[in-house]
Amino acid sequence: MKFTRRKAIIGGIVGGGLLGVGFWFAYERDRLGGRNLFNVKPGEAGLSGWVKITRDDRVIVAVPRAEMGQGVQTALAMLVAEEMDARWDQVTVEDPPEDGVYRNVDILIDGLPLSPEETGTIVDVAHWLATKAAGVLGAVATGGSTAVRDAWLPMRTAGAVARDLLLRAASRKAGVPVDRLEVRDGAILLRKDASRVATFGELVDQIGDLASRPPPPLKPASEFRLIGKSLPRLDVPAKVTGAAVFGVDVRMPGMIYAAVRNAPTFGGSAYGFKVQGGLPGGVEKVVIVPGGIAALGTSWWRANRFLMDGLEVDWTAGPEPGLDSAGLWQRYADLLATGEPALVRTAGAESRPAEPRILEATYRAPYLAHTPMEPMNCTARVTRRDGGAAAVEIWMPNQSLTMMRYIAARTAGTDQADVTVHTTFLGGGFGRRAEVDLVRQAVTCALAVPGRPVQVLWSREEDIRHDYYRPMALARWRAELDLSGGSPKLAGVSKRQVAQSPADQFAARVIGLPAQGKPEGNAVENPPYAFPSYRLEAIVPEGSVPVGFWRSVGHSHTAFFDESFIDELAVALRKDPFAFRRELLAGKPRHLAVLETAAREAGWGQPLPAGLGRGIALRASFGSIVAQVAEVAVPDGQTVQVKRVTCAIDCGPVVNPAIVRAQMESGIVYGLSAALYGEITLANGAVEQANFPDYDAVRLADAPIMSIHLVDSRSTHIGGVGEPGTPPIAPAVANAVFAATGKRLRTLPLRLG
Amino acid sequence: MISFTVNGTVRQIDAEADKPLLWVLREDLDILGPKFGCGVAACGACTVHVDGAAVRACAMPVASVAGRSVVTIEGLGQAGLHAVQKAWIEQQVPQCGYCQPGFIMAAAALLKATPRPTDSDIDEALSNICRCGTYSAIRRAVHRAAALLGGGS
Numbered sequence: 001m002k003f004t005r006r007k008a009i010i011g012g013i014v015g016g017g018l019l020g021v022g023f024w025f026a027y028e029r030d031r032l033g034g035r036n037l038f039n040v041k042p043g044e045a046g047l048s049g050w051v052k053i054t055r056d057d058r059v060i061v062a063v064p065r066a067e068m069g070q071g072v073q074t075a076l077a078m079l080v081a082e083e084m085d086a087r088w089d090q091v092t093v094e095d096p097p098e099d100g101v102y103r104n105v106d107i108l109i110d111g112l113p114l115s116p117e118e119t120g121t122i123v124d125v126a127h128w129l130a131t132k133a134a135g136v137l138g139a140v141a142t143g144g145s146t147a148v149r150d151a152w153l154p155m156r157t158a159g160a161v162a163r164d165l166l167l168r169a170a171s172r173k174a175g176v177p178v179d180r181l182e183v184r185d186g187a188i189l190l191r192k193d194a195s196r197v198a199t200f201g202e203l204v205d206q207i208g209d210l211a212s213r214p215p216p217p218l219k220p221a222s223e224f225r226l227i228g229k230s231l232p233r234l235d236v237p238a239k240v241t242g243a244a245v246f247g248v249d250v251r252m253p254g255m256i257y258a259a260v261r262n263a264p265t266f267g268g269s270a271y272g273f274k275v276q277g278g279l280p281g282g283v284e285k286v287v288i289v290p291g292g293i294a295a296l297g298t299s300w301w302r303a304n305r306f307l308m309d310g311l312e313v314d315w316t317a318g319p320e321p322g323l324d325s326a327g328l329w330q331r332y333a334d335l336l337a338t339g340e341p342a343l344v345r346t347a348g349a350e351s352r353p354a355e356p357r358i359l360e361a362t363y364r365a366p367y368l369a370h371t372p373m374e375p376m377n378c379t380a381r382v383t384r385r386d387g388g389a390a391a392v393e394i395w396m397p398n399q400s401l402t403m404m405r406y407i408a409a410r411t412a413g414t415d416q417a418d419v420t421v422h423t424t425f426l427g428g429g430f431g432r433r434a435e436v437d438l439v440r441q442a443v444t445c446a447l448a449v450p451g452r453p454v455q456v457l458w459s460r461e462e463d464i465r466h467d468y469y470r471p472m473a474l475a476r477w478r479a480e481l482d483l484s485g486g487s488p489k490l491a492g493v494s495k496r497q498v499a500q501s502p503a504d505q506f507a508a509r510v511i512g513l514p515a516q517g518k519p520e521g522n523a524v525e526n527p528p529y530a531f532p533s534y535r536l537e538a539i540v541p542e543g544s545v546p547v548g549f550w551r552s553v554g555h556s557h558t559a560f561f562d563e564s565f566i567d568e569l570a571v572a573l574r575k576d577p578f579a580f581r582r583e584l585l586a587g588k589p590r591h592l593a594v595l596e597t598a599a600r601e602a603g604w605g606q607p608l609p610a611g612l613g614r615g616i617a618l619r620a621s622f623g624s625i626v627a628q629v630a631e632v633a634v635p636d637g638q639t640v641q642v643k644r645v646t647c648a649i650d651c652g653p654v655v656n657p658a659i660v661r662a663q664m665e666s667g668i669v670y671g672l673s674a675a676l677y678g679e680i681t682l683a684n685g686a687v688e689q690a691n692f693p694d695y696d697a698v699r700l701a702d703a704p705i706m707s708i709h710l711v712d713s714r715s716t717h718i719g720g721v722g723e724p725g726t727p728p729i730a731p732a733v734a735n736a737v738f739a740a741t742g743k744r745l746r747t748l749p750l751r752l753g
Numbered sequence: 754m755i756s757f758t759v760n761g762t763v764r765q766i767d768a769e770a771d772k773p774l775l776w777v778l779r780e781d782l783d784i785l786g787p788k789f790g791c792g793v794a795a796c797g798a799c800t801v802h803v804d805g806a807a808v809r810a811c812a813m814p815v816a817s818v819a820g821r822s823v824v825t826i827e828g829l830g831q832a833g834l835h836a837v838q839k840a841w842i843e844q845q846v847p848q849c850g851y852c853q854p855g856f857i858m859a860a861a862a863l864l865k866a867t868p869r870p871t872d873s874d875i876d877e878a879l880s881n882i883c884r885c886g887t888y889s890a891i892r893r894a895v896h897r898a899a900a901l902l903g904g905g906s
Contacts, residue, residue, distance in 0.1 A: 425850065
């Protein structure tokens with residue numbers, strides 16, 4: 001059991017109010033927020049930083065996380081609504097202002113090079129420091145499948161505090177003791193006859209001088225009325241009428257557009273340009289921006305065409321202008337053979353089998369782009385004031401508001417207090433929108449046209465060629481089998497893995513921290529299997545190719561390596577891949593239940609027609625456990641068709657089952673696009689792919705039939721769902737291809753012949 | 754000047770003949786439902802109807818719609834929501850939602866031409882990209898919309 005200061009504090013509060021008043025004040029200040037914090041307007045009453053009520057009987061919940069399709073607005077609002085007993089049809093959401101109360105504590109922990117399997121003082125201290133760092137940085141960010149995990153206690157606590165205030169307000173208004181009242185479906189009722197004392201809306205003017213106080217214990221799961229139900233999503237109606245405002249839909253008086261061409265090689269920049277025959281109509285200005293050059297004008301389409309056709313740019317080359325994929329793979333192969341590991345981890349005692357047999361396999365995963373459907377964009381306005389100081393306003397689909405604000409201030413040379421960031425809907429995020437490159441470019445453009453909003457938008461080609469890629473990775477698994485005594489037995493396993501670290505690069509490029517050379521935490525998590533012995537050596541190369549957080553981060557390639565090799569081991573030991581995993585998971589009941597559910601629901605073991613095969617894979621990530629069985633056909637010996645995917649997940653308490661299912665399907669399809677098609681290759685220091693025709697995604701015709709099964713292990717540890725659906729799909733498909741064809745594919749994307 | 758009908762209203766546009774319809778809608782007419790996704794007619798986020806047929810507006814020069822009728826997601830429902838939009842809400846299709854106007858327009862055009870589509874009709878007509886992977890919900894919703902329109906099962 002992990003211990004964090006946050007959990008201890010909240011555990012203390014919700015555990016029955018045993019803590020002193022001083023502690024409550026600290027909690028109120030740090031995580032609950034004052035009653036005027038949340039943009040309280042006339043006709044509204046704030047009940048804490050997380051929720052306010054209105055005279056027209058609405059409940060408005062603060063959602064400081066980015067809605068990028070994962071259903072976060074709905075899920076977080078449900079947490080507050082549950083504990084305050086609001087009616088779902090009276091709940092809406094709003095962005096709160098920037099404040100430390102809304103920081104995301106959980107997000108920092110996954111970046112540490114630790115495995116959730118590990119415990120002990122060092123781990124506790126590291127987690128405590130991460131919690132501390134989140135507090136200091138006040139990081140309002142969305143990622144790492146953390147939103148609900150992070151909000152699970154604070155937002156329910158906020159709901160309970162709100163209910164307590166409403167009860168006391170109603171008591172005072174009606175002159176009835178609190179213990180004769182109850183809250184149900186958005187109204188305060190008399191307990192004895194359920195007659196209505198007041199609606200929430202009628203109490204707006206009664207809250208006034210009441211002080212917040214530690215609420216009674218939160219509801220046990222058995223009393224949930226909203227949590228656990230597939231309530232309709234709050235964001236859906238606007239998204240089917242075209243009314244939803246994404247970053248590209250921001251429009252303001254006087255706004256101009258900017259198209260960008262980024263430097264041809266990574267790390268390059270523009271130092272000059274020549275316009276042939278004057279600027280064409282619709283293009284007003286050319287601005288050199290960090291990493292590239294921008295054309296500003298009244299038509300983005302015109303400005304973009306001018307950038308591509310009519311502008312000569314002088315570029316500096318990046319540090320590795322000759323980089324190509326073949327050379328990079330060779331470098332990685334050398335590192336795999338002789339490189340010094342940045343992290344070594346062992347478990348169990350190595351033994352020397354009397355009659356050993358070595359099984360070795362090397363796996364590769366390529367760089368991947370994110371390609372969210374909404375191309376990268378950011379709108380910025382810089383207003384000069386007397387004395388030169390600038391006020392900066394940003395409208396941006398982003399996953400990292402605090403970082404955007406910090407970089408906008410640095411770029412404009414102003415204080416963070418003078419920067420306001422508005423987060424629009426995100427047309428997909430997947431980790432790409434945690435990066436700060438667009439805000440740098442947008443503020444640079446805005447500085448060139450003071451007072452005017454500038455909307456920087458990249459073409460799809462710029463997006464694919466200037467991403468922060470999922471790292472390419474190379475791994476060699478090795479097992480020693482003991483052949484003595486008849487049937488072969490597993491003696492021990494070891495792995496060497498080479499991959500850049502996105503967390504390292506991110507900290508360096510955003511806040512200038514020195515690179516630590518440590519692997520991404522989730523790339524080095526221990527497999528859950530009870531191997532007799534296990535040894536990991538993680539090598540972290542330096543490199544100029546920008547790498548970032550790609551949905552499920554290190555799990556995305558590591559799950560492919562680990563779960564493919566487990567399958568190879570099963571074959572070598574002449575065991576069924578499902579049965580072999582079961583043996584190794586005997587001491588892990590939650591993992592086992594998930595694995596068995598997926599296998600059962602997929603009809604594991606039932607015969608399939610020739611040319612079809614089933615593959616299974618399991619990966620625990622972001623606090624959840626997911627197993628998938630893929631059913632694959634290879635009709636022509638060449639084309640991999642994924643017909644069916646059966647998925648089981650144990651994510652602990654489920655807030656909204658429909659959203660969990662949707663996120664599993666989403667993670668599967670995203671991972672499948674990568675497994676079947678995704679590959680970014682380099683030549684002459686630049687990315688070779690340009691747009692969907694050569695960096696394709698799964699479409700309806702290729703989408704498998706999916707069935708999702710939620711496994712309830714009664715665990716009270718809440719897990720994430722945005723990412724955990726992605727890691728198992730590539731190995732499940734590769735293992736299914738082996739079952740169908742006898743061919744073991746060890747390189748992503750999966751290609752036969 | 755290029756003249757065409759958008760969502761039932763005649764519009765006169767002073768734009769280059771080769772400016773794509775998508776950018777005329779978004780930049781000149783402030784109609785923001787059709788989305789930019791790729792610029793090469795590969796993803797379908799920009800799908801609108803031209804004379805009732807689904808087209809990818811990012812690769813269609815505005816000159817080619819002169820005198821024709823363009824309908825965007827904003828003009829799809831004649832009175833309230835179109836059956837496809839209702840089915841989309843009922844089946845809770847959208848995730849990030851960015852590609853959904855394109856899918857909805859493609860689905861509405863499909864159902865007009867093929868009131869009872871099979872799964873393979875749907876696969877063929879809706880070749881758009883959704884990176885959130887809402888495909889199984891889309892399939893359900895198209896069948897549901899067909900039923901709402903009186904055609905499907």
